[in-house]
Amino acid sequence: MKDKNLRFNSKTIHGGQQPDKGFGAVMPPIYQTSTYAQATPGGHKGYAYSRSANPTRTALENSLASIENGTYGLAFGSGMAAIDAVLKLLEPGDEVISTNDLYGGSYRLFKQIYENFGITFRFVGMQNVNAIEEYLSAKTKLIWVETPTNPMMNIIDIEAVAELANKHNILLAVDNTFATPYLQQPLDLGADIVMHSATKYLGGHSDVVLGGLVVKDKELADKLYFIQNASGAICGPMDSFLVLRGIKTLHVRMQRHCENGRVIAEYLADHPKIDKVYWPGFKDHPNHAIAKRQMKDFGGMISFVPKGSSYEAAIKMVEKLKIFTLAESLGGVESLAGHPASMTHGSIPKEDREKVGVVDALIRLSVGIEDAADLIADLEQAIGS
Structure with a gap:
């Protein structure tokens, strides 16, 4: 059965998944390996080195894409590593409009790391979407949204922000950690990128640190996959397995x-x-x-x-x-x-x-x-x- 025919509760268990091809294992095996045998240089079965791809991580990434109604999922070593990958889409001189009430770790990454590389961040109260437009310029390349916000539980209208971002050809990324795709699915509301600290509700048992991104656009996905592989902030197979297990409940x-x-x-x-x-x-x-x-x-x-x-x-x-x-x-x-x-x-x-x-x-x-x-x-x- 195709994922698009499944309702959400079924997607958490079956979305993007299939029995293991080797022995029919119902749960994806933990492929605890760094490298893979090749019959000839470049002649492998889709996996050459686990920084680039690992079957257990692939299973998790497919699940993330399914439950967010996306097409491409990427898993990282933490939520911050996932955000870092998004910011690496930018160049010096670019500007970001961000929620003014957001997780302290995101603020720290924005202000203490990326401002040093010539990226400007403007922190705006987005409860009234009209307040965002006055901060936009030709240099604005990304709008960063949390909703509900951390920790004030402010709500931002994703669909309205998406319309504004689309009008100005600006990427919209939504941190969906608090809500989870069980409560809201930002891609369906017009967002370009969904971010999760999967450490939280997706893992659900306080026993793993992991981050994820989900997108629909192939060109954007290819850029993020390149950053993921080149920068190497990936999660291991055991952590991938734990979050995949968490998603099922x-x-x-x-x-x-x-x-x-x-x-x-x-x-x-x-x-x-x-x-x-x-x-x-x-x-x-x-x-x-x-x-x-x-x-x-x-x-x-x-x-x-x-x-x-x-x-x-x-x-x-x-x-x-x-x-x-x-x-x-x-x-x-x-x-x-x-x-x-x-x-x-x-x-x-x-x-x-x-x-x-x-x-x-x-x-x-x-x-x-x-x-x-x-x-x-x-x-x-x-x-x-």
């Missing part, structure tokens, strides 16, 4: 993440000691209507600010948590709590952080798939009644 895990996320968001919104809760499922969220249109559900990522809380008070609160683990990352089966100002967004200057709402008291939750009542009890004892 993505749909059932995301259902529970969304269910628990709703329960936790509503609990926090009703709590007398919580000042603000950021979650796109609330009807009064600034772009709730857009989220409802372009997403299947609202996810398990939530940020909140306790009333009158200081940096020190927020730190003490997250330290009290017992079921929520205080840790970097997100998207695993276990619930995690983070303090963006000192952890994921510590590389962003305080003044720039606070302009977009990443204040010292902000706490970010990645709601896992445990029993929601246990998660509420944990938050209750940490926050206090």
Whole structure:
């Protein structure tokens, strides 16, 4: 059966996959090899050296392309390596328009690495797409979008940004890590490139670091494949296998993440000691209507600010948590709590952080798939009644 005839839940298991040709193994084998025998120079079976291609990585890349409704998938050693490959499409003098509320690691790569090579980055609030156009110029070659954003959960209208990018012949890349293709598929909304930190929801078990890109256009794919091979920031076969295995349960895990996320968001919104809760499922969220249109559900990522809380008070609160683990990352089966100002967004200057709402008291939750009542009890004892 062709992938195009499969619904999403089936694609996570079968998309781009076929039984192993050697012995009919249902799961793709882990080809733990660096090189491949050749009958004559250049006479191989499609694989010569594992930096260029590996059968296990190919299986993962095919799966990534399938679940994002793309044509070409590429897997990298991390999400940052995937972003790095996209930026290598650019040249000195080019400009990038980026979401102003984004992952600190992306900001660090943009500002501390690529600005040194003559690329200019402009950070813009994209909740109102009309605000983007005034920053565009003949030098603008890429628009970089996160939605929902990290950690403020802002929603950006992908289709509207895609129309703007297409009008000006600019590449549009969307970081789809928070939503996953279970909730939204940016290529179908007009994006050129989808990026994933597959470390998060795609892997789903906090046991692997990996990144991915998916595109539809062959010319763009060829450029990225060249960069992937030439730069060598690829993932190994074991990591490829782990993410491929994780993808097979993505749909059932995301259902529970969304269910628990709703329960936790509503609990926090009703709590007398919580000042603000950021979650796109609330009807009064600034772009709730857009989220409802372009997403299947609202996810398990939530940020909140306790009333009158200081940096020190927020730190003490997250330290009290017992079921929520205080840790970097997100998207695993276990619930995690983070303090963006000192952890994921510590590389962003305080003044720039606070302009977009990443204040010292902000706490970010990645709601896992445990029993929601246990998660509420944990938050209750940490926050206090």
